[in-house]
Amino acid sequence: MKTDGQESAHSDDTPHTPTHGMKRRGMMLVLASPPGGGKTSISREIAKRDPKTMISVSATTRAKRPGEEDGKHYYFVTRPKFEEMVSNGEMLEYALVYNSQMYGTPKAPVEEALNRGIDVMFDVDWQGNRSLSATAHEDVVSVFILPPSWDALATRLHNRAQDSEEEITKRLAKAKDEISHYKEFQYILVNHEFENSVERLRSIIDGERLKRHRLRGIDDFVSKLKPGK
Ligand code: 5GP
Numbered sequence: 001m002k003t004d005g006q007e008s009a010h011s012d013d014t015p016h017t018p019t020h021g022m023k024r025r026g027m028m029l030v031l032a033s034p035p036g037g038g039k040t041s042i043s044r045e046i047a048k049r050d051p052k053t054m055i056s057v058s059a060t061t062r063a064k065r066p067g068e069e070d071g072k073h074y075y076f077v078t079r080p081k082f083e084e085m086v087s088n089g090e091m092l093e094y095a096l097v098y099n100s101q102m103y104g105t106p107k108a109p110v111e112e113a114l115n116r117g118i119d120v121m122f123d124v125d126w127q128g129n130r131s132l133s134a135t136a137h138e139d140v141v142s143v144f145i146l147p148p149s150w151d152a153l154a155t156r157l158h159n160r161a162q163d164s165e166e167e168i169t170k171r172l173a174k175a176k177d178e179i180s181h182y183k184e185f186q187y188i189l190v191n192h193e194f195e196n197s198v199e200r201l202r203s204i205i206d207g208e209r210l211k212r213h214r215l216r217g218i219d220d221f222v223s224k225l226k227p228g229k
Helices: 039-049 079-087 107-115 126-139 150-160 165-179 194-209 218-223
Strands: 028-032 053-055 058-060 074-076 091-097 101-106 119-123 140-146 187-190
Touching: 028 039, 028 126, 039 053, 039 119, 039 194, 058 079, 079 091, 079 101, 091 107, 091 126, 101 107, 101 126, 107 119, 126 140, 140 194, 150 165, 187 194
Parallel strands: 028 119, 028 140, 053 119, 058 074, 140 187
Antiparallel strands: 058 101, 091 101
16 A cells, blocks of 8 residues: 655644644554454444544445444445455455455545544454555554453354354354464454453554654654754
């Protein structure tokens, strides 16, 4: 992904991460976990608390689950429509998940948000992390969320009750596969307790916001740090 110039980044002077009016480019916070690992609820909580963040809405060919809304949880599209989006270059990344359904990240809203200094969270699998890390380099901060134990994960998947036994078996297999990719992530967060995990993820975000390469206004700021200015 291209990295735009200083003029397109916005100030990020929040109480948590004061940057003294310096403009900042947003980061791409790639969150992965085995299904049932907690990434969806953690990212929603962060988005609710921090107006400088948003969650990227993926497109998928899978069927809508009860309670899901088109445009909010996913863009639910047909396979031909998905393929059209891919061939028009509208996807930042896409992957075949569970060997059956396509999932992908639409590009335009992400680029627009990053340019406004908004941090975008991505609920993707390990394949999504690989593609995004390969194309977006320094914009990407990748976090892998692990369950405290295999039993905790299996119990969560069973308690969801939205899915059939067959679907649960598929998700447990996906969980095992997903966990095997933990080494491809920059940060590891073991999700023992929800509130604590939210706070630790916020600490990661706060630290990453102060990375020099994201602070587009740093040269201006430093040039003014002179006697008499
Ligand atoms: P679910 O069907 O349970 O909502 O998601 C299934 C898996 O697909 C999850 O691991 C989720 O993170 C992943 N996923 C959702 N959206 C995307 C996407 O845009 N790209 C990729 N690579 N994976 C995605």
